[in-house]
Amino acid sequence: MNRLIYIILICSGAIGLAPCQLFGQDKTELTVEAPKVVANGEVFRLSYTINAKCENFNGPRIEGFLYNGPMLSTNMSTQIINGQVTQSVFYTYNYTLQATNTGKFTIPAASATIRNKTYTSPAVTIEVVADTRNQGNQQAGQAGQSQGTQPGINSDDLFARVEVDRTQVYKGEQIFAVIKIYTRVNLARLGEMKMPSFGGFWNQEIPTPEQIGLERVNYRGQIYNMGVIRKSILVPQQTGTIVIDPFEIECYVNVQKKRQRSPFDDFFSDSFFGSYETLSKKITSPRVEIQVRPFPPGQPAGFTGAVGTFSLTAVPDKTEVKTNEAISLKVNIKGKGNLKLIEMPAIRFPADLEVYDPKITDNIEAGENGISGSKTFEYLIIPRHAGTFTIPAWSFSYLDPAAGQYRTYTSEALTLNISKGEGETDPTIISTPGKEDIRVIGQDIRFIKTGNAHLTRSNRIFATSPGFYFVYILLILFLVLTLGYFRYQNKNQADIEGTRFRKAISLSRKKLGKARVHLGSGQHEQFMETLLKGLWGYLSDKFNLELSELNRESITGLLSAKEVPEIIIEDLIKTIDQAEFLRYAPSPGEGDYQKLLEQSENIIIQIEKSYRR
Secondary structure, rough: HHHHHHHHHHHHHHHHHHHHEEEEEEEEOEEEEEEOEOOOEEEEEEEEEEEOOOOOEOOOOOOOEEEEEEEEEEEEEEEEOOOOOEEEEEEEEEEEEEEEEEEEEEOOOOEEEOEEEEEOOOEEEHHHHHHHHHHHHHHHHHHHHOOOOOOOOOOOEEEEEEEEEEOOOOOOOEEEEEEEEEEEOOOOEEEEOOOOOOOOOOEEEEEOOOOOOEEEEEOOOOEEEEEEOOOOOOOOOEEEEEOOOEEEEEEEEEEEOOOOOOOHHHHHHHOOOOOEEEEEEEOOHHHHHHHEEOOOOOOOOOOEEEEEEEEEEEEEEOOOOOOOOEEEEEEEEEEOOOHHOOOOOOOOOOOOOOEOOOEEEEEEEEEEEEEEEEEEEEEEEHHHHOOEEEEEEEEEEEEEOOOOOOEEEEOOOOEEEEEEOOOOOOOOOOOOOOOOHHOOOOOOOOOOOOEEEEEEEEOOOOOHHHHHHHHHHHHHHHHHHHHHHHHHHHHHHHHHHHHHHHHHHHHHHHHHHHHHHHHHOOOHHHHHHHHHHHHHHHHHHHHHHHHOOOOHHHHHHHHOOOOHHHHHHHHHHHHHHHHHHHOOOOOOOOHHHHHHHHHHHHHHHHHHHHHOO
């Protein structure tokens, strides 16, 4: 009886394991795990893991280390989701290694054979640096002794840095910036952070994991645990020296309490029995200076500020159509550089073609290698008349920062053959009859009137009448007003600064109106771009300055000189900062966008009211 029950249990277990084998067959791979950097004399682990049982494991040839192994361990996990059972089994081959020399060592690949198929792991490189751990402990101890019985945190054991891949660039050339924290202490958690404002830069943040992980690295010959706080692509918008503000962060560190010696210290000296306290330390990164060079002289005609390496194509969807049929001309700029800031050079279309503003489509990615992708300008062309029309050749130029030279792409001229559409007739020319075509029928000969004619002499001469003098005065007045108007227009055209000053408010209203349209249609990225262009463009026109010459400091000085109240200036700076923040915020609400638009409109009105020219 017991034997029968045992057989039934074995059968049920086999049936129950069947779905595990069915759903647990993931892709087989052999992975390797080891620290990237270790100290000389340090003992560490090298692990190879495969998610299937292998018939034969061939370990790597390890040189430059003392080692022991491999030791096999097995890890099994089972999941039941919606009645589906999945089972995973991992086999790990562990080596224990000890570094004996400094330098970089490459451990070749290991291999495993499963059902006559060989799987290979990647090779791994390990850097061995001089052992400075005792020196670090002595420095930490000295810092603690200098503060009495309170333990201290040495500035060499916990610090932050803003690291950039280059410090000398051209205007518009992208910079990869990473905010990092380095630690050799027991970091419990991170507190409040104050990010740099990146003033003077166009900033594109690169997504990073919300959970900040620490990785062992070699920093200036010493081993630290490093965590990445934020990654960004910075594009300078002005020349000269731009300073990246320091990054500030509050760190909480677990440190062991100092206590008086006792006979039990030798027994309870293990960290398991030690008591700890959490200390807070505010760390600030050094500021970073970026030297931004202006564009090289000799800018080509088709240069609009593009910096990087690009290729360009311009293709119409068709070249032979009938009148009133649409033609799509797509201009695609592809490459690596400041793609989001690129503008198209002007294309001279024939006057007989009706051309709409281009539709701009971005397919851009930002990563550690910079901003890359493509930007497409799609022109909608509608011919209204039949004939052959030619779109002249045009050029697009960009600055190659690596070579320090301009590169130019010149398109080919495009010929469009337009035929007459169905049901369309030739234009009708209407002519008026000449004098010889006019004849008074039946009244060309009049009879002689007989009898007494009642004729009166008229003394009313218009040249001497009051009406004549009235009209004459009106003509003279009209001539004077016309001459005054043209003189006023010529003066305004000569006064470029005054013209920009007067048109600043109207142009800003048009920009903000366009931003409101983008917001209504849910185009948040276009909304933020148009809104910022409206604010910066208003200030540029108001002070007759180029956009590259404007920053928060110069705006504050210029507005203060025009007696604009300080509270209005602060509101303007806060509005610009909030706009740049919302532009890169993960998921701001619709109300935030609407509030920002209203703030922008209100701040421009307040500046206009308080501005003293």
